[in-house]
Amino acid sequence: xxxxxxxxxxxxxxxxxxxxxxxxxxMNHEYMSWYRQDPGxxxxxxxxxxxxxxxxxxxxxxGYNVSRSTTEDFPLRLLSAAPSQTSVYFCAxxxxxxxxxxxxxxxxRLTVL
Amino acid sequence: KQEVTQxxxxxxxxxxxNLVLNCSFTDSxxxxxxxxxxxxxxxxxxxxxxxxxxREQTSGRLNASLDKSSxxxxxxxxxxxxxxxxxxxxxxxxxxxxxxxxxxxxTQLTVLP
Numbered sequence: 001x002x003x004x005x006x007x008x009x010x011x012x013x014x015x016x017x018x019x020x021x022x023x024x025x026x027m028n029h030e031y032m033s034w035y036r037q038d039p040g041x042x043x044x045x046x047x048x049x050x051x052x053x054x055x056x057x058x059x060x061x062x063g064y065n066v067s068r069s070t071t072e073d074f075p076l077r078l079l080s081a082a083p084s085q086t087s088v089y090f091c092a093x094x095x096x097x098x099x100x101x102x103x104x105x106x107x108x109r110l111t112v113l
Numbered sequence: 114k115q116e117v118t119q120x121x122x123x124x125x126x127x128x129x130x131n132l133v134l135n136c137s138f139t140d141s142x143x144x145x146x147x148x149x150x151x152x153x154x155x156x157x158x159x160x161x162x163x164x165x166x167x168r169e170q171t172s173g174r175l176n177a178s179l180d181k182s183s184x185x186x187x188x189x190x191x192x193x194x195x196x197x198x199x200x201x202x203x204x205x206x207x208x209x210x211x212x213x214x215x216x217x218x219x220t221q222l223t224v225l226p
């Protein structure tokens with residue numbers, strides 16, 4: 001199993017540009033989520049999905065969109081990038097229900113100029 | 114709002130020493146608690162997950178304890194090795210559909226040869 005994969009690893013954007021961060025998992029996990037990691041603030045939940053076709057907002061959703069058309073993929077879209085979105089983005093997945101650990105991808109380091 | 118604190122922020126120990134990392138949380142109504150390891154520029158690796166009804170979990174040289182009533186968890190690392198050098202993150206999960214993880218800021222551990 002490849003686990004949770006993310007592309008790209010690094011990205012530099014200009015203010016106002018849009019882009020999509022890709023996330024895929026091959027463990028047949030129902031639950032997927034996106035976090036951002038900022039110095040001094042820990043990891044914060046952006047959006048999550050409990051299954052294909054179902055998404056919801058987390059703690060810091062503004063400026064981001066998600067969709068979940070398949071179990072495997074959960075892309076994160078930045079509509080109009082802002083310098084405040086400079087961060088490291090992590091995708092995670094797990095089985096729903098019960099006490100299941102979360103698996104994280106390697107992260108995407110995004111810089112918005 | 115759940116808050117997670119990890120003390121100390123950084124720790125340096127000689128190889129072979131046993132050590133304890135601390136994690137505290139403000140709301141005892143948690144679903145589970147998970148310890149992660151993060152290497153520089155990498156994603157998060159799950160180390161141990163403790164269910165809310167459990168007191169401790171062990172994996173190799175690692176032992177994690179949970180005291181829900183006092184809002185505390187400890188990660189004990191026996192016979193530390195230079196390869197244990199990393200940042201250790203504690204995260205608590207609350208119930209509900211989001212199953213959001215609330216993270217501490219981490220303890221950066223350096224094990225000196």
